[in-house]
Amino acid sequence: MNPQLPSAAKAKDQAKRLRTKIAEDGTSIGHAKSLELVAHQHGFSDWNTMFAAIGKAPLKGWAIGDKVGGTYLSQPFTGHVVSISTLKPEWFRLELHLDEAVDVVTFDGFSNFRSRIRGVIGPKGHSIERTSDGQAHLQIDLW
Numbered sequence: 001m002n003p004q005l006p007s008a009a010k011a012k013d014q015a016k017r018l019r020t021k022i023a024e025d026g027t028s029i030g031h032a033k034s035l036e037l038v039a040h041q042h043g044f045s046d047w048n049t050m051f052a053a054i055g056k057a058p059l060k061g062w063a064i065g066d067k068v069g070g071t072y073l074s075q076p077f078t079g080h081v082v083s084i085s086t087l088k089p090e091w092f093r094l095e096l097h098l099d100e101a102v103d104v105v106t107f108d109g110f111s112n113f114r115s116r117i118r119g120v121i122g123p124k125g126h127s128i129e130r131t132s133d134g135q136a137h138l139q140i141d142l143w
Contacts, residue, residue: 018037066080
């Protein structure tokens with residue numbers, strides 16, 4: 001996967017998160033402005049130029065051995081892909097081997113460490129399933 005340029009869906013998701021974060025800091029900007037800021041972050045003069053470079057092409061497939069990182073049940077991780085299957089365009093079932101086991105239990109009196117995890121990842125890099133606080137079970141951040 002190309003770690004430098006996100007897909008169009010990922011870039012739009014970045015713009016949405018950026019707009020939300022800026023709003024939390026007390027400044028309101030429109031979606032178009034946040035798209036422009038994301039384009040600048042990736043070295044483009046504007047959103048249209050960036051979109052022309054990344055287009056609407058679907059995400060490339062994952063490959064066994066790809067290095068990934070993100071969160072699993074709100075715990076940060078890094079690891080690599082050990083198994084993959086394509087379910088439909090841009091949707092993948094991944095099995096990951098983590099560099100370090102993560103504790104998936106938040107209760108202080110109990111632990112459950114996992115070093116292998118499985119999940120279905122969609123076009124925005126996260127699973128559909130959510131924790132009780134609304135976070136995706138599995139979020140892949142390094143593409």
